Amino acid sequence: MAGDASGLRVIVVMGVAGAGKTLVGSTLARALGWAFYDADDFHSPANVAKMHRGIGLTDADRAPWLASLRDMIERVIRDGRHAVLACSALKESYRRTLTPDDAPTGTVRFVYLDVPADVLRYRLEHRPRHFAPPELLSSQLATLERPRDATCVDGTLPPEEIVRVVRSELSV
Numbered sequence: 001m002a003g004d005a006s007g008l009r010v011i012v013v014m015g016v017a018g019a020g021k022t023l024v025g026s027t028l029a030r031a032l033g034w035a036f037y038d039a040d041d042f043h044s045p046a047n048v049a050k051m052h053r054g055i056g057l058t059d060a061d062r063a064p065w066l067a068s069l070r071d072m073i074e075r076v077i078r079d080g081r082h083a084v085l086a087c088s089a090l091k092e093s094y095r096r097t098l099t100p101d102d103a104p105t106g107t108v109r110f111v112y113l114d115v116p117a118d119v120l121r122y123r124l125e126h127r128p129r130h131f132a133p134p135e136l137l138s139s140q141l142a143t144l145e146r147p148r149d150a151t152c153v154d155g156t157l158p159p160e161e162i163v164r165v166v167r168s169e170l171s172v
Helices: 021-032 045-052 059-078 092-098 117-125 134-143 159-170
Strands: 010-014 035-038 083-086 108-114 151-154
Touching (some): 010 021, 010 059, 010 092, 021 035, 021 108, 035 059, 059 083, 059 092, 108 159, 117 134, 151 159
Parallel strands (some): 010 083, 010 108, 108 151
């Protein structure tokens, strides 16, 4: 397992649909020897159905989902483990919700995959078997509040290069 001299326990790989969160997050987790969680797996069937129809989620839709993700993050920290979470975390308020109140500074860090809208649309149009259709992109981009306190990485780079940048930036 990679070192955690900084107290880092959870890395949240964030961005809009099609940014590459799952691929980059799972690649990063493997490189670090950490557990990997995909926030998509925590959505309720109702949320998945809504997104599948191309309807963006509201804050009320997201609240129970964010709470379950926060619970998972709290367990990882409490148990002294490490994890990478792929999660849209589009708004600052969502990112605050994901970070437990009693977590020491630096325990949860965010990595933002910055990808141009045309690349995101192309990826969504060509990705098989996923519940987020290209029609969701505009609502995701409208909801996104670009993070000020995240490590920002060019999400068009190859996943291995993104992992190299993240490991260097976060010293893991």
